Amino acid sequence: MIAQVIVDVAAKQTDRVFEYHVPASLEVSIGDRVVVPFGRRKVQGFIVGLTDRTDYPGQLKDLLLVLDELAPLTPELVQLSSDLAQDIFAYRISILKAMLPGVMRAGYRKLLVPASERAKELLMFQGDPLEVNELKTPKDLALARQLLKNGDARIEYLVENKAKKKTVAVYSAKLPSAEYQSILDGLRANAAKQRLLLTDLLEDRASYPKKQADLEKLGLAASSLNAAVKKGWLEKQQAEVYRKPQVAKPLKNKRPLPLNDEQEQAYQAISADIARKKSETFLLEGVTGSGKTEVYLHAISKALENSRNALMLVPEISLTPQMVKQVQARFGDQVAVLHSGLSEGEKYDEWRRIRRGEARMVVGARSAVFAPIANLGLIVIDEEHEASYKQDSNPRYDARKVAIWRGKYHHCPVVLGSATPALGTRARAQKGVYRLLTLKKRANRQPLPKVDLVDLKHVQFAGSQFDLSVKLTSAIGERLAKKEQVILLLNRRGFANFMLCRDCGFVLKCPNCDLSLTMHKDTGMMQCHYCGHAEPVPELCPNCRSRQIRFLGTGTQKVQEELAALFPQARVLRMDVDTTRRKGSYEKILDAFGNGKADILLGTQMIAKGLDFPNVTLVGVINADTGLWLPDYNASEKTFELLTQVAGRAGRAEKDGEVMIQTYNPDHYAISLAQKQDYELFYRKEMQMRHAGNYPPYFYTALISIASKNEQNAARESFKIKRRLQAQLKAPTIILGPAPAAISRVKNQYYYQILVKYKREPRLNALLHQIQDDAQEIKKYGLTVDIDSEPERIM
Numbered sequence: 001m002i003a004q005v006i007v008d009v010a011a012k013q014t015d016r017v018f019e020y021h022v023p024a025s026l027e028v029s030i031g032d033r034v035v036v037p038f039g040r041r042k043v044q045g046f047i048v049g050l051t052d053r054t055d056y057p058g059q060l061k062d063l064l065l066v067l068d069e070l071a072p073l074t075p076e077l078v079q080l081s082s083d084l085a086q087d088i089f090a091y092r093i094s095i096l097k098a099m100l101p102g103v104m105r106a107g108y109r110k111l112l113v114p115a116s117e118r119a120k121e122l123l124m125f126q127g128d129p130l131e132v133n134e135l136k137t138p139k140d141l142a143l144a145r146q147l148l149k150n151g152d153a154r155i156e157y158l159v160e161n162k163a164k165k166k167t168v169a170v171y172s173a174k175l176p177s178a179e180y181q182s183i184l185d186g187l188r189a190n191a192a193k194q195r196l197l198l199t200d201l202l203e204d205r206a207s208y209p210k211k212q213a214d215l216e217k218l219g220l221a222a223s224s225l226n227a228a229v230k231k232g233w234l235e236k237q238q239a240e241v242y243r244k245p246q247v248a249k250p251l252k253n254k255r256p257l258p259l260n261d262e263q264e265q266a267y268q269a270i271s272a273d274i275a276r277k278k279s280e281t282f283l284l285e286g287v288t289g290s291g292k293t294e295v296y297l298h299a300i301s302k303a304l305e306n307s308r309n310a311l312m313l314v315p316e317i318s319l320t321p322q323m324v325k326q327v328q329a330r331f332g333d334q335v336a337v338l339h340s341g342l343s344e345g346e347k348y349d350e351w352r353r354i355r356r357g358e359a360r361m362v363v364g365a366r367s368a369v370f371a372p373i374a375n376l377g378l379i380v381i382d383e384e385h386e387a388s389y390k391q392d393s394n395p396r397y398d399a400r401k402v403a404i405w406r407g408k409y410h411h412c413p414v415v416l417g418s419a420t421p422a423l424g425t426r427a428r429a430q431k432g433v434y435r436l437l438t439l440k441k442r443a444n445r446q447p448l449p450k451v452d453l454v455d456l457k458h459v460q461f462a463g464s465q466f467d468l469s470v471k472l473t474s475a476i477g478e479r480l481a482k483k484e485q486v487i488l489l490l491n492r493r494g495f496a497n498f499m500l501c502r503d504c505g506f507v508l509k510c511p512n513c514d515l516s517l518t519m520h521k522d523t524g525m526m527q528c529h530y531c532g533h534a535e536p537v538p539e540l541c542p543n544c545r546s547r548q549i550r551f552l553g554t555g556t557q558k559v560q561e562e563l564a565a566l567f568p569q570a571r572v573l574r575m576d577v578d579t580t581r582r583k584g585s586y587e588k589i590l591d592a593f594g595n596g597k598a599d600i601l602l603g604t605q606m607i608a609k610g611l612d613f614p615n616v617t618l619v620g621v622i623n624a625d626t627g628l629w630l631p632d633y634n635a636s637e638k639t640f641e642l643l644t645q646v647a648g649r650a651g652r653a654e655k656d657g658e659v660m661i662q663t664y665n666p667d668h669y670a671i672s673l674a675q676k677q678d679y680e681l682f683y684r685k686e687m688q689m690r691h692a693g694n695y696p697p698y699f700y701t702a703l704i705s706i707a708s709k710n711e712q713n714a715a716r717e718s719f720k721i722k723r724r725l726q727a728q729l730k731a732p733t734i735i736l737g738p739a740p741a742a743i744s745r746v747k748n749q750y751y752y753q754i755l756v757k758y759k760r761e762p763r764l765n766a767l768l769h770q771i772q773d774d775a776q777e778i779k780k781y782g783l784t785v786d787i788d789s790e791p792e793r794i795m
């Protein structure tokens with residue numbers, strides 16, 4: 001038997017199948033994680049095929065080891081990795097690794113092993129292998145080299161499997177009950193511990209094997225248990241346990257709500273496809289608060305009733321609190337949860353429950369789209385417009401596309417849900433590629449909240465700062481008086497977003513990036529939001545030593561201070577990257593707000609979506625314009641989406657909601673249509689703009705980024721690539737650039753970009769793969785080329 005293996009070496013030359021002979025002693029299957037010899041090393045790999053014959057002329061090397069009892073990759077995922085590698089610009093091994101929990105990525109160790117007594121002495125060898133990478137001093141390195149040369153030592157490569165199960169000690173009963181009884185009858189009066197154990201063995205026999213921890217709770221110490229093992233009463237073994245993520249307090253309302261007419265119609269369409277095993281993609285376009293979640297949950301029940309499994313993706317940020325609770329309340333232990341808040345061990349264990357078929361439903365963030373769940377009857381993607389469904393580093397897969405691929409594979413429907421669908425998604429529904437289902441009304445028949453625009457050009461500000469208008473401030477005051485809650489959106493964290501010297505005009509920038517530093521008052525630091533660089537807040541201008549320095553712009557920290565000054569009695573919770581860094585803090589803030597422990601929730605876009613708090617009657621947007629003038633073709637779409645989503649957080653229960661959007665651009669269509677909360681009108685308008693500008697969804701796009709520490713090298717390489725493209729591509733294909741990226745330097749790398757816009761270009765995929773392969777050659781000159789098909793951002 002011959003195994004076809006993809007090895008864990010991400011390079012052009014190794015991005016193919018390698019063949020290994022399978023020794024008779026090993027049992028293998030497709031999808032196995034294995035260790036193979038590779039050159040002088042040993043590496044991890046994945047079996048993607050098994051065959052009887054080979055064209056390889058020489059002697060095949062032997063496969064060394066199979067790492068897991070059950071192949072981690074299903075045949076489906078192996079197939080998917082192959083198709084995906086054709087589609088995105090990533091090596092197959094990177095894709096395979098992205099499919100698995102982090103602990104299944106191997107660690108590699110390079111060891112120096114002494115081969116003679118002399119070497120052992122010289123190396124002061126204690127029996128533990130020496131890590132070559134830890135030899136640092138020139139003396140140690142010279143010694144190692146010398147020993148290797150003389151054959152007194154050798155190098156060994158080790159593949160380290162970090163995927164470890166958790167086990168606990170358990171004790172099983174070894175004797176028949178009658179025997180325990182007779183031992184018990186013959187016990188000495190003072191043998192209290194033994195009596196305790198024997199009584200338990202007789203009375204609670206059905207619960208054995210029992211965990212050591214449970215027996216200890218009865219009052220049986222390890223020493224008593226050991227003694228019992230020696231007497232042959234008990235047998236000690238290790239049993240596997242799952243590290244279960246902490247289950248959130250389940251919601252009270254477990255039972256499904258009866259659907260309203262609109263929900264029922266949407267549900268019927270999806271459910272019919274589940275029943276007849278039809279793969280079809282639905283777009284469930286439902287206004288904020290229309291009850292899309294209830295439709296998903298009904299459809300999931302339907303799939304489970306039909307003995308099929310379900311997968312639901314939600315954005316990372318809306319995963320922790322509300323959604324998971326709701327799903328667990330409905331489906332209990334059948335649910336496995338996958339998200340970045342879990343420890344590596346918990347992720348691995350949840351993943352194994354899925355792989356073993358013990359979980360019937362998976363809810364997770366982007367990477368959960370690769371969950372090895374079998375027999376899918378339904379895939380749901382909530383908030384499908386979220387850019388985070390596309391991974392923005394290698395491998396740049398789009399979870400929405402992967403979901404649709406899996407839907408076809410399993411013959412099941414895929415539901416994309418949103419109040420503000422991505423333009424491309426909505427356009428596909430228009431063309432009939434997807435089937436459009438709409439929910440036009442809020443679930444509880446409440447109207448959508450009334451939205452006011454506050455024109456910041458003609459307005460009075462409350463307090464000493466220029467952030468909160470009198471109008472918004474008095475609206476906040478009203479809610480506080482009525483004991484209702486307020487959500488405030490400010491899409492920028494920190495205190496002030498730059499330092500300006502009034503004497504010389506100097507702006508304090510990051511030394512590594514082409515960006516100004518943001519002041520963080522609580523830490524007293526100026527921070528770069530791109531690379532994390534931080535330095536103390538200056539007292540003098542670093543350029544001219546003047547004292548006349550100002551901190552301009554605004555951020556969440558500053559508005560928090562202002563709120564404290566204006567409403568000293570109000571309890572304000574701030575939610576941004578700085579306050580949610582620690583595990584669980586996100587959930588804590590939302591729980592506190594949900595339980596009425598605060599009056600105002602102030603935050604960045606992470607508070608804009610998905611939240612459902614009945615007591616929130618006012619939503620304020622402090623600066624609607626931050627994203628509007630970004631040099632990106634989808635800036636309007638992103639702005640409209642954010643404003644509509646955050647507006648939708650108001651008035652979701654009985655009380656009416658109100659929204660106030662502060663803006664310098666009240667006439668911009670993205671803002672005026674967000675005021676109307678009219679997605680359909682926005683869709684039509686924005687489609688015209690895209691058509692006029694030759695942008696998606698009228699054109700496909702591919703973005704080529706060229707980076708180098710040396711700006712000229714990056715520029716020169718970009719022009720070279722452009723010439724190659726020009727030679728092979730024809731109108732109507734448009735090649736834009738090369739041009740420096742909008743933030744032209746990040747982490748000391750200069751970025752140049754080329755954007756290819758095309759309608760049909762059969763040769764492009766191969767050409768781009770070629771360009772990417774050739775980029776391997778120039779890597780040694782410090783140049784990197786990165787290709788992103790259908791980028792979420794072009795900046």
Ligand SMILES: Nc1ncnc2c1ncn2[C@@H]1O[C@H](COP(=O)(O)OP(=O)(O)OP(=O)(O)O)[C@@H](O)[C@H]1O
Binds near residue numbers: 260290292293
């Ligand atoms: N059929 C129903 N009858 C009564 N209440 C319902 C019904 N369906 C949903 N709801 C309630 O309506 C509220 C909004 O529902 P949900 O959070 O699912 O909205 P959504 O469509 O996901 O909105 P968003 O896009 O803003 O997240 C929830 O509190 C939910 O319990």
Ligand SMILES: [Zn+2]
Binds near residue numbers: 501503504
């Ligand atoms: Zn100065």
Ligand SMILES: [Zn+2]
Binds near residue numbers: 510515530531532747
């Ligand atoms: Zn920086």
